[in-house]
Amino acid sequence: MIIGLLKEAGSEKRVAMLPEVVSVLIGKKVEILVEKGAGETAYQSDEDFKKAGAQIVSRKEVLEKAAVVIQIQPPEPELVKSLRKEQIWISQYNPLWNTDLVKTFISSGITSFSLDSIPRITRAQAMDVLSSMATVSGYKAVLEAASLLPSFFPMFMTAAGTIRPANVLILGAGVAGLQAIAIARKLGAQVQVFDVRSAVKEEVMSLGAKFVEVEGAREDAAAGGYAIEQTEDFKKRQQEAINEKAIKADVVIGTAQIPGKKAPVLVPKEVVEKMKPGSVIIDLAASTGGNCELAKDNETVEHHGVRIVGQSNYPSLMPVDASKMFGKNLSNFLSLMIDEEGQLLLDFEDEIIKGTCITRDGEIISERVKSLMNNKNE
Numbered sequence: 011m012i013i014g015l016l017k018e019a020g021s022e023k024r025v026a027m028l029p030e031v032v033s034v035l036i037g038k039k040v041e042i043l044v045e046k047g048a049g050e051t052a053y054q055s056d057e058d059f060k061k062a063g064a065q066i067v068s069r070k071e072v073l074e075k076a077a078v079v080i081q082i083q084p085p086e087p088e089l090v091k092s093l094r095k096e097q098i099w100i101s102q103y104n105p106l107w108n109t110d111l112v113k114t115f116i117s118s119g120i121t122s123f124s125l126d127s128i129p130r131i132t133r134a135q136a137m138d139v140l141s142s143m144a145t146v147s148g149y150k151a152v153l154e155a156a157s158l159l160p161s162f163f164p165m166f167m168t169a170a171g172t173i174r175p176a177n178v179l180i181l182g183a184g185v186a187g188l189q190a191i192a193i194a195r196k197l198g199a200q201v202q203v204f205d206v207r208s209a210v211k212e213e214v215m216s217l218g219a220k221f222v223e224v225e226g227a228r229e230d231a232a233a234g235g236y237a238i239e240q241t242e243d244f245k246k247r248q249q250e251a252i253n254e255k256a257i258k259a260d261v262v263i264g265t266a267q268i269p270g271k272k273a274p275v276l277v278p279k280e281v282v283e284k285m286k287p288g289s290v291i292i293d294l295a296a297s298t299g300g301n302c303e304l305a306k307d308n309e310t311v312e313h314h315g316v317r318i319v320g321q322s323n324y325p326s327l328m329p330v331d332a333s334k335m336f337g338k339n340l341s342n343f344l345s346l347m348i349d350e351e352g353q354l355l356l357d358f359e360d361e362i363i364k365g366t367c368i369t370r371d372g373e374i375i376s377e378r379v380k381s382l383m384n385n386k387n388e
Contacts, residue, residue, distance in 0.1 A: 011354045012041045013344070014076025015048055016069065018083055021308075023051035023329040026080050026101075027337035029062035034341050036063040039352025043076055045069045052329040077354055078344075082336060084111055095119040098354075100340075102126045102139055105368045105379045106270030107298060112379060115369040121356075122369045125343065127376055129365040137343040137362070141185045142335040143325045148189025148265070150324035151292045152178075155261045156197055158317055160288045164198020175200050179259040180219070181252070181276050181301050182266035183210040186294055190263050191217045202255055204276075205266075206248070222255060224248045245274075252276050257284045264293045264301025270382045277302040279313075287315025296320030 013035065015026055025048050027035075032042050042064040046056060056066045073079065073092050084103035085093075090111075093099060099122040105112045106127075115122045125139045135141075156163050159176060166173040176199045180187050183205040191214065194201050201219035205211075214221045224247050256262050256277055262285075267273050273295035282291070282304055293305035300306075304313050305320040312318070325332035346363055349355040358364045358375075367375040374380040 011078065011348065011352055012043060012076045013078045013080060014072035015042065015044045015064075016072060016079060016081040016089075017045045017048040018051070018081055019086055020083070021326065022083050022323070023326045024082055024333045024336060025049045025052045025054060025329070026082050026333070027340055028052070028054055028333055029058045029064070030334075031337040031341045032059060032062040032064045035344065035348075038345070038348050039350075040348060041065070041352075043067050043072045045072050049333075052333045054333075080340070084108055087114070090114050090118060090120075093118065093120055097121075098123065100125065100344075103368075105376065106382055109383055112368060112374065112383065116372055116374065119372045120369065121367065121371070123366045124368050125340065125366065127366050127368060127378070128343065129361055131361070134362050137339050139336055139339045142339055143332065144185035144265075145189050146328055146332045146335070147294050147324040148186035148191075148263075149193050150327060151186070151263050151265075151294060151321070152190050152193040152197065154319060154321070154324075155263065155290045155292050158290045158319070159260060161260065162198075163194070176260040177202070177258060178261045178263065179204070179252075179255050181205075181262065181264045183207070183214050184265060186265040187263075188213060188217065190265065191219045194261075194263075195219065199261070202259075204248075204252055204255070206244075222251055224251050249276070249278075253281050256281050260286065260289055262289070262291045262302070264291065264295050264305075266301050267295045267298055270378075272299040273301055275299070275301065275303050279303045282316050282318070283314045285314070285316050289316045291316060291318045293318065293320045294322060294324070297322035 035042060044059045044064045044066055046066050078098045080100045082102055099120055102125045103111055104126055105124050128134050128137050162173050163176045165175040178194045178199045178201045180190050180203045183203050191201050195218045202222055203214045203219045204222040211221045262277060291302050293300045293302045295301045296305045296307040302318055304318050307320045307322055310319045347355055368379055
């Protein structure tokens with residue numbers, strides 16, 4: 011089997027696999043074609059890939075010869091047109107949000123896998139790209155907030171008196187939120203955290219943060235650990251609690267998202283206007299609307315002296331380790347579809363393969379995506 015690795019488009023600096031992952035896959039009797047320059051923005055040269063056993067070729071040759079085509083970001087429309095029906099596409103393309111791309115794959119008959127749809131089961135933990143990339147995002151979000159804040163994070167006892175620690179409010183205690191807590195605490199900030207899932211309270215407190223609790227949240231074990239839509243009554247009480255904390259915060263980091271839906275707006279414009287000038291909001295949910303009403307994806311805006319950073323792709327800003335983590339997850343996933351002779355083996359009895367496959371032969375395979383799109387069509 012031939013696997014093709016494409017160079018990312020636009021501002022994406024990661025590459026889906028580093029040379030070390032290429033070596034592992036070649037050890038499984040797989041042939042790897044790498045598009046020329048694919049690793050440059052992640053500080054990996056074509057020579058590095060050659061030494062690992064890959065062939066460096068043009069984009070055209072990758073698309074002509076590869077049975078499996080891989081990149082991190084969703085494919086551009088022109089790229090989809092270049093794919094053949096018998097090829098397999100693998101990337102992280104958020105099918106619950108990017109439904110138009112799902113429809114394009116259906117109409118073209120292409121078999122597509124989206125790595126952000128890997129089932130949240132124990133056996134799949136080593137393939138969980140969402141958790142890996144969220145770790146990077148939580149880390150980078152706090153560092154950027156600290157660099158933008160016009161005051162210290164930690165408390166200082168100085169000859170000029172005591173400098174109080176920064177107050178940080180984190181919205182959402184998933185992987186990104188938990189990483190943000192850990193880094194903010196290491197930098198000496200006082201941290202408060204909000205999440206609708208009571209199960210994360212213990213983790214939050216173990217990291218030294220205070221959990222802001224609002225009673226009456228709906229939870230669903232079938233949601234795989236993700237947050238779900240809440241009642242209007244709860245949303246009202248939740249908003250009141252968040253407003254009170256946000257107004258007093260020096261830094262607000264928004265990580266709250268709901269799969270397949272617009273991110274909940276937790277910091278409305280009127281709250282931003284009551285925050286202290288110089289405060290910083292980092293919105294990791296900007297690509298799906300944002301936790302802050304004023305956030306714009308991939309932009310930094312200032313409103314009433316508050317800087318609002320809409321950044322949904324921090325992993326691209328730390329391309330070496332982010333690529334390393336992504337590639338390791340990818341390699342573990344690919345091992346499920348490579349037989350002992352290095353040939354393609356798609357076992358749709360395997361719940362990881364079936365759960366991650368979005369489209370095949372003009373049909374939607376993923377039950378979650380199928381349910382969402384059926385609801386949208388009703």
